[in-house]
Amino acid sequence: MSADAGDGSLLDGIDTSRIALYAVLLAMVAFYLAPLESGLTTAFKTPDGFRATTPFAPPPVGEFTTSAWGTAFERLSAGLLNSALMAVPATVLSALFGSLAAYGLTNLRWRGQIAVLVLFVAGVFIPYQAVLVPLTQFWSFVDLGGRIPLAVVDDYQGLINLSITHVAYGIPICTVLFRSYYATIDDEMLEAARLDGASAATIYRRIILPLSVPIFAVTLIYQFTQIWNDLLFAIVLVSDPSNQVVTVALNQLQGSFVQQFNLQMAGAFVAALPTLVVYVLFGEQFAKGVAGET
Amino acid sequence: MSSRIFAALLRDTDGSPATEGESTASDDPEVRTDGGAVVDGADDPSSSTDTADASVITRLRRSRFLESLPFWGPPGLLVFFFVYGAISWNFLISLTGWEGLGAPDYSSLSTAAYTELLSDASFIAAFRNTIALLVVFTALSLVVGLFLAILVDQQIRFENTFRTIYLLPMSLSFVVTAIFWSWMYNPRIGLINVALRGVGLDALTQAWLSDPRFKLAAIIFALMWQFSGYCMVVYLAGLRAIPHDQYEAARIDGASTVRLYRRVIIPQLRASTMSAAVVLVVFALKAFDFLFVLFGVNPGSSADILSVMMFRVAFDRLQWAYGSAVAMVLFLMALSVIGPYLYLQYRRGEL
Numbered sequence: 001m002s003a004d005a006g007d008g009s010l011l012d013g014i015d016t017s018r019i020a021l022y023a024v025l026l027a028m029v030a031f032y033l034a035p036l037e038s039g040l041t042t043a044f045k046t047p048d049g050f051r052a053t054t055p056f057a058p059p060p061v062g063e064f065t066t067s068a069w070g071t072a073f074e075r076l077s078a079g080l081l082n083s084a085l086m087a088v089p090a091t092v093l094s095a096l097f098g099s100l101a102a103y104g105l106t107n108l109r110w111r112g113q114i115a116v117l118v119l120f121v122a123g124v125f126i127p128y129q130a131v132l133v134p135l136t137q138f139w140s141f142v143d144l145g146g147r148i149p150l151a152v153v154d155d156y157q158g159l160i161n162l163s164i165t166h167v168a169y170g171i172p173i174c175t176v177l178f179r180s181y182y183a184t185i186d187d188e189m190l191e192a193a194r195l196d197g198a199s200a201a202t203i204y205r206r207i208i209l210p211l212s213v214p215i216f217a218v219t220l221i222y223q224f225t226q227i228w229n230d231l232l233f234a235i236v237l238v239s240d241p242s243n244q245v246v247t248v249a250l251n252q253l254q255g256s257f258v259q260q261f262n263l264q265m266a267g268a269f270v271a272a273l274p275t276l277v278v279y280v281l282f283g284e285q286f287a288k289g290v291a292g293e294t
Numbered sequence: 295m296s297s298r299i300f301a302a303l304l305r306d307t308d309g310s311p312a313t314e315g316e317s318t319a320s321d322d323p324e325v326r327t328d329g330g331a332v333v334d335g336a337d338d339p340s341s342s343t344d345t346a347d348a349s350v351i352t353r354l355r356r357s358r359f360l361e362s363l364p365f366w367g368p369p370g371l372l373v374f375f376f377v378y379g380a381i382s383w384n385f386l387i388s389l390t391g392w393e394g395l396g397a398p399d400y401s402s403l404s405t406a407a408y409t410e411l412l413s414d415a416s417f418i419a420a421f422r423n424t425i426a427l428l429v430v431f432t433a434l435s436l437v438v439g440l441f442l443a444i445l446v447d448q449q450i451r452f453e454n455t456f457r458t459i460y461l462l463p464m465s466l467s468f469v470v471t472a473i474f475w476s477w478m479y480n481p482r483i484g485l486i487n488v489a490l491r492g493v494g495l496d497a498l499t500q501a502w503l504s505d506p507r508f509k510l511a512a513i514i515f516a517l518m519w520q521f522s523g524y525c526m527v528v529y530l531a532g533l534r535a536i537p538h539d540q541y542e543a544a545r546i547d548g549a550s551t552v553r554l555y556r557r558v559i560i561p562q563l564r565a566s567t568m569s570a571a572v573v574l575v576v577f578a579l580k581a582f583d584f585l586f587v588l589f590g591v592n593p594g595s596s597a598d599i600l601s602v603m604m605f606r607v608a609f610d611r612l613q614w615a616y617g618s619a620v621a622m623v624l625f626l627m628a629l630s631v632i633g634p635y636l637y638l639q640y641r642r643g644e645l
Binding site: 021022024025028029031032033034035036038039042050051054055056097098100101103104105108109110111112113114116117118119120121122123125126127128129130131132133134135137138165167168169171172175199200201204225228229230231232235236247250251254255261264265267268269271272275276278279280283284286287290291 | 459
């Protein structure tokens with residue numbers, strides 16, 4: 001009997017510290033989800049509803065509406081499409097360039113490559129403000145639409161400029177991500193392939209690329225999120241309203257419906273949806289991409 | 295013991311599998327332990343084949359260079375042009391005095407913009423706020439991130455779910471999070487003031503985003519919310535790299551959990567702290583989107599930071615040269631952080 005009581009108190013002792021741990025963990029969950037939760041409930045409320053109820057409470061009966069979502073989607077659908085047209089090619093290209101550069105600067109060893117590598121790595125940390133004015137000068141000088149007599153180029157000039165810009169500024173981080181992975185590839189295997197007469201290109205295609213699938217996943221997911229979420233380059237480089245990306249469109253929606261919080265919140269979720277879906281499906285890869293920035 | 299700690303410090307901080315390239319270190323030119331300050335000098339003395347025929351080796355190396363060029367050349371060209379070319383061009387523009395809708399005149403250059411900066415009250419305010427933002431935001435995010443990492447590292451259930459939730463804000467655009475937080479901070483019906491009133495702390499309710507006393511603090515708090523999950527990920531990788539027997543040893547010595555972390559574990563996370571801090575500081579320097587969505591180009595002198603000022607001066611007032619000068623200050627600030635960091639990484643063979 002006394003032994004039982006002893007066991008019980010011991011378990012209790014373990015449990016209270018574990019319970020406290022989980023209580024803190026859950027409190028932190030509440031902290032990180034509160035802005036999203038209060039946004040989500042607000043997005044389903046009528047204006048009367050969000051003025052009368054607390055932000056985190058679910059919409060009361062009669063004050064529930066999905067109309068904000070409809071309006072938000074209507075306002076942002078063109079931006080969503082433009083963002084996808086711009087972000088997908090930019091993501092793929094910057095990852096591909098990053099992979100190539102990392103291979104050339106990691107697995108093919110030569111003197112002085114560390115100096116080139118430093119230039120790549122430093123590019124990760126550049127404040128974009130330091131290139132904004134030259135960028136606008138450069139793209140107005142290049143004037144793709146004026147030089148290439150194709151309707152597509154003319155119609156999507158802003159998006160093409162933005163996409164290429166994102167490719168260029170995405171290369172440094174992609175190179176860093178690929179490099180940390182390629183540094184773990186067994187040198188002897190590559191050396192053996194070389195002795196068999198395989199060229200650098202063949203080794204890349206036959207050995208490196210097939211091994212790169214996991215790091216491609218990490219890089220693509222990380223880069224897609226970064227490019228999709230960007231606002232600064234988009235406001236500076238895209239002037240044509242028909243080429244507006246979703247972050248810019250959302251910022252305008254927020255500015256033009258000042259007191260309509262349900263619409264603002266619905267808009268925020270609509271614009272974030274692609275990255276949220278990617279994050280929920282590939283959270284692990286995103287975390288690796290984020291950690292690889294260091 | 296000290297050598298073991300040193301080895302732990304040398305470990306990579308990211309979570310990718312088998313990041314320690316120690317097995318290949320012998321013929322790896324960049325993993326030098328002699329602290330070689332010369333970037334491309336000094337043949338590797340460890341490989342005995344080098345002595346056979348130096349000219350063959352040179353030729354081989356040259357051919358390796360040529361062989362590798364098609365791979366890093368094109369992306370390198372893009373980076374060189376868009377990053378380094380553009381920064382040089384930006385510096386040139388900052389010397390021209392260029393304003394308005396015309397084209398810059400590169401024939402007469404002067405540093406007038408920079409001397410003007412020193413006597414510009416709005417620049418000094420923005421500079422001060424930038425420093426305050428980067429110091430407080432970085433410190434706060436690191437502390438919260440470390441706290442989260444230690445919590446998550448206690449062999450908890452649903453670890454993945456907790457981690458995913460803490461990192462979630464990092465996947466959102468600043469436009470999205472700024473909209474969420476402007477709603478959170480709404481003085482009348484926002485969650486923060488509603489919650490304060492709910493627990494009887496009416497006296498603490500504030501107009502968070504319009505009161506000059508609280509603006510910058512409110513921004514820092516929201517940015518901490520968004521970035522602390524990132525710090526958690528970095529610290530968690532650092533924690534997981536510490537050999538398990540160190541925990542055991544401390545336990546056997548009878549150290550309490552708090553003592554274990556303070557004396558044994560946290561000191562070994564210096565490398566994680568440093569790399570996370572660099573990323574946070576550099577982010578704080580270029581933070582723009584969040585403030586722009588909340589305040590437009592005029593956050594007011596209590597919350598103005600250099601990155602917003604640069605945009606306002608250049609793209610709102612069309613004072614291109616002056617804006618470029620502000621941008622150069624930002625660039626130099628970033629350089630003063632990343633320069634030493636990259637040098638240290640290089641010395642440690644972690645680049």
